[in-house]
Amino acid sequence: MKQIGRRETLTRVGVGVASIVALAGCVTTGGGAGDEGEESASTDTTASGSSESSPAADSHRDSDTEMTETRSETERQTQLSVVDTTLDDQPVCQEPVVTLDTNSLTVVGCVRGSNGCHEPVIKRTTVEDSTVELVVESVDTSSEKTACTSVITENGYRVTIRTAGPPAKAITVVHDDMTGQRTVATAER
DSSP: OOOOOHHHHHHHHHHHHHHHHHHHHHSOOSSSTTTTSOOOOOEEEOTTSOEEEOHHHHHHHHHHHHHHHHHHHHHHHHSOEEEEEEEEEESSOOSOEEEEOSSEEEEEEEEEESSTTEEEEEEEEEEETTEEEEEEEEEEOOOTTOOOOSSOEEEEEEEEEEEESSOOSEEEEEEEETTEEEEEEEEEO
16 A cells, blocks of 8 residues: 655645535525526636636636727727827927827927926826817926026927827817916817
């Protein structure tokens, strides 16, 4: 008769327990998930502690992922969304000029700061219906140890907003700087 080692005994017991747990999940009755003909998604843990997904779990994950990807792709095609927004400093300050292209919007403008440490930053870009709202803010970017000039500054910027879906029908540009928050430009197709 062959003597069984401790490791082999624990492995056999672990496999047996995992089999019982797996079987118990398959024969549940009443009120649980999968009660109406759906396969139950489960993950089994082997004696070594690794996880194994059941085929039912994998098929549910795959179909859920496909449905989410299909839904997301459809939404992107039918709803306007912002892909990304970038801001570049401009050496010249000018009144806001807006350009609406098919998949992008460009705004060139100027915000004012109360000292030389202020810079333009994008506060937010939102979409409501088919209108994009861009808020550009003048922010003091200095640290406690930075000495800033005490002079009103005009900070030019160029913002490019890349969009997906149908083209934006309109854009509203808002400045939030030392003179307060106000709408400085609107443009429509």
